Amino acid sequence: MRNISDLIEQYLKQMLQESPEGAVEIQRNDLADRFSCVPSQINYVISTRFTMEKGYMVESKRGGGGYIRIKRVDLPSLNAIQFHIHQTIGECVDQSAAEGLIYQMEEAALVSRREANMLRAAISRDTIALKLPLRDEIRARLLKSMLISLLAR
Template sequence: MRNISDSLEQYLKQILQESPEGAVEIQRNDLADRFSCVPSQINYVISTRFTLEKGYLVESKRGGGGYIRIQRVELPALKAIQGHISQTIGEQVDQNAAEGLIYQLEEADLISRREGNLLRAAICREALALKLPLRDEIRARLLKAMLISLLMK
């Protein structure tokens, strides 16, 4: 059985996918009522699963008429992917940002789940048992090389 966080995430992704604008506005309390949970559960799911690194822009307005707006940020066209990778990764990249980019590429069907798992295994802290900032520099170089190789097939 799926937990409430997984169900919320899937529901939000589904309505985002069905939205012609690629964005949705939700009322936190309405969503909490729909899933029989507390509004803080909604906050948790949005703040951990709908991040910029994962390809989402979240805007929140509090108060009586408040809402949460989630918008999918599209990756650039395939021709510009190499530049996007270099810009996103830079000279150093921490594990969270790297995993976010991998997630975004999986969601866009540019890499498979299996390829994503291999990338995550190669760039994790345990595999790169080095001190910072060297670890983030090596991770950036590895990730750039692997992604460019995968995406330029």
């Protein structure tokens, strides 16, 4: 059985997919009521599963008529994707940011689930068992090279 965070994430992604604008506005309390959870659970899901690294932009307005707006940021072309890879990764990248980029590529169907799992295994801190900052530098080089090779197919 899936946990409440998974259900909330799935619900929000379904709403995003059905939205013609590729964006949704929600009220945290309404969503918390819908899933019978505390509003901080909604905050947790949004802050961990709808990040910029994963291809989402989140805006919020506090107050009585406040809302949270989630927008999917699409990667339009191969050149733009390669630019995005170089910008996101840079000369070094930590494991969390690297996994976020892999997640974004998988969500956009640019890499398969199998390829994403292989990428995650290759860039893991357990695989690259070196001290920082060398580990993050090698991770960046590996990830850039692998992603560009996969996307050039």
